[in-house]
Amino acid sequence: TTVAVLPEVEEVELSINPEELRIDTFRSGGAGGQHVNKTESAVRITHLPTGIAVICQDEKSQHKNRDKAMRVLRARLLERIQGEAHAEIAAERKSQVGTGDRSERIRTYNFPQGRVTDHRIGFTTHRLVDVLDGDMDELIEALREGLR
Numbered sequence: 001t002t003v004a005v006l007p008e009v010e011e012v013e014l015s016i017n018p019e020e021l022r023i024d025t026f027r028s029g030g031a032g033g034q035h036v037n038k039t040e041s042a043v044r045i046t047h048l049p050t051g052i053a054v055i056c057q058d059e060k061s062q063h064k065n066r067d068k069a070m071r072v073l074r075a076r077l078l079e080r081i082q083g084e085a086h087a088e089i090a091a092e093r094k095s096q097v098g099t100g101d102r103s104e105r106i107r108t109y110n111f112p113q114g115r116v117t118d119h120r121i122g123f124t125t126h127r128l129v130d131v132l133d134g135d136m137d138e139l140i141e142a143l144r145e146g147l148r
Helices: 034-038 062-097 128-132 137-146
Strands: 021-026 042-047 052-056 107-110 115-118 123-125
Touching: 042 062, 052 062, 107 128, 115 128, 115 137, 123 137
Parallel strands: none
Antiparallel strands: 021 042, 042 052, 107 115, 115 123
């Protein structure tokens, strides 16, 4: 079994700087008659640092569309931040765990054969139960000799 020690992920409080936003208004398409043709109620909000753009033209009011677009933008930014945090944790875990290949192991405990092997120094003993009970003098002495 391989064990990885990872930090707890903190909740991210997302605050969007209004200076990082470009807000465009334009005429909405679709049904709605003459009202749609006269008013610029559709809203496009672009978050400049990330390039994420959100368009909302569902409502008749520009203010409602702007609010809705901001909610969607906030959700997409949060999703992106969480994805980056997840990728960072996955990379940290991979660097700690490695492949689990035999060449990366320090010590193997083989219960069916009652054997303990320390791969760093090539030491093997068939006194597994004694080692697990704390009688590690033979193993410690071999480590001292082998790591000199």
